[in-house]
Amino acid sequence: MRHFLDLADISAQDLRSILSKAVELKKARAAGKETRPLAGKKLAMIFEKNSTRTRVSFEVGMMELGGHAIYLSGKETQIGRGETIADTAKVLSRYVDIMMLRCHDHTMLTGLASHATVSVINGLTDYSHPCQIMADIMTYEEHRGPITGRKIAWIGDGNNVCNSFISASGLFDFRIAIACPKALAPSHEMLAWAKSHAREVEVYSKPEDAARNAHLVVTDTWVSMGDLDRKKRIALLTPYQVDSTLMQSADKDALFMHCLPAHRGEEVTAEVLDGSQSVVWDEAENRLHVQKAIMLWCLEKM
Ligand code: CP
Ligand code: NVA
Numbered sequence: 001m002r003h004f005l006d007l008a009d010i011s012a013q014d015l016r017s018i019l020s021k022a023v024e025l026k027k028a029r030a031a032g033k034e035t036r037p038l039a040g041k042k043l044a045m046i047f048e049k050n051s052t053r054t055r056v057s058f059e060v061g062m063m064e065l066g067g068h069a070i071y072l073s074g075k076e077t078q079i080g081r082g083e084t085i086a087d088t089a090k091v092l093s094r095y096v097d098i099m100m101l102r103c104h105d106h107t108m109l110t111g112l113a114s115h116a117t118v119s120v121i122n123g124l125t126d127y128s129h130p131c132q133i134m135a136d137i138m139t140y141e142e143h144r145g146p147i148t149g150r151k152i153a154w155i156g157d158g159n160n161v162c163n164s165f166i167s168a169s170g171l172f173d174f175r176i177a178i179a180c181p182k183a184l185a186p187s188h189e190m191l192a193w194a195k196s197h198a199r200e201v202e203v204y205s206k207p208e209d210a211a212r213n214a215h216l217v218v219t220d221t222w223v224s225m226g227d228l229d230r231k232k233r234i235a236l237l238t239p240y241q242v243d244s245t246l247m248q249s250a251d252k253d254a255l256f257m258h259c260l261p262a263h264r265g266e267e268v269t270a271e272v273l274d275g276s277q278s279v280v281w282d283e284a285e286n287r288l289h290v291q292k293a294i295m296l297w298c299l300e301k302m
Contacts, residue, residue: 002298003113004121007130007167008193014297015134015171021293021302022138022286029064029289036066037301042096043067045123046088046112048074048103049225053260053287054123054131058100061292070096074103089115098298101125104226119298121291126160126226127187131294132259133164135286137172139279140216142286143255151175153214153250155207156240156267157233158186161220161259166190170199177202179210181236207240211249217242218257219267234266243269247277255279 007015028034043062045055055071062069074080079088089112092099098119101109106127113120122130140147151174154162158180166186169176178186178201185191185203194201204210211217222237223230247254256268256278264270272278296302 001117002119002300004119004130004294004298005109005113006122006128007133007164007171008197010171012171017302018134018290018293018297019138019141021296022134022289023142025292026286026289034064037296038062038299039066041065041067041098041299043069043295044072044092044096044099045069046072046074046077046079046099046101046103047123048079048101048108049124051102051123053284054100054102057287057291058123061288061295065292065295067097085111086115088112090117093117098295121294121298124160126224127189128164128167129161129259130164130167131287131291132161133168134290134294135283136165136218136257136259137168138286138290139257139283140255142282143279144215144253147216148173149175150215151177151213151251152216152218153210153212154178154180155210155217155219155242155246156180156237157184157220157222157224159184159220159224161218162186163190165218166194166199166201169201170194170197175200175202177204177210177214179204179207179240181205181240183236184233207242207246208249211246214250214254216255216257217247217250220259221261221263222267237267241267241269242272244271244275247272257283260284 059069093116100121100123102123106125219242222233258280
């Protein structure tokens, strides 16, 4: 059984096949030549946190592949009243063919996967957001060709999305340079993983050091879902705003990405987010194509 929990669990070869499939699915959709390889399959989507892109792209994706998606909110299900994740996993496995979970604690996701008898996909946890990074790589390559050997600059909070970029750097063989305040550096666990896989993660305190000659500049919200220390974060992260001056430190053909939702005037200026180097709308669209490919991979229908 195949789970899609973290990029580090999956071989580089399988991740590459998922990306190729996503490109093929995108072309087929544009040409009106879609097929329904998941006809009759059911996806349960459990959300403990808000979502626009993840929810709609998984639901539309499953529909387009011929299957059906069921939205479950953490609060409205018995999970919200304390039913264990192990029991939930066993019961849902009797109804559906595949599950997707967005939750706070990453161990809830691994717990769901270890008790489920169907595939489980990570739809974001406090630790990682692998579906997002697959869409980001697809988007980079669509615009600029292979990401291998390129330099990616992550500016701001060393959060869940940043963690998945670090995992991806080893598997797709690109350089990752992070600029963040010390207090908001990527998790020790992730940096230790990178070190043990012979990946050098460059960590700087000045945004321009990370952005210098980068081929892709990425940022994310300063206050992720579940973060309670908004005031402190804004104070720490204000020097890390991505603006047009910072973009000038990057390569002249550099792209800008943001997983969205964005806060113009905080982590990024409107000028950059809505400017010519930004590919955020393609990035959001590619969530759909990549997640269709991830579901096909999980269900061994690729
Ligand atoms: N980028 C992303 O995961 O967006 P949502 O929170 O809207 O799902
Ligand atoms: N880091 C953000 C990503 C949202 C898609 C969060 O966890 O809220």
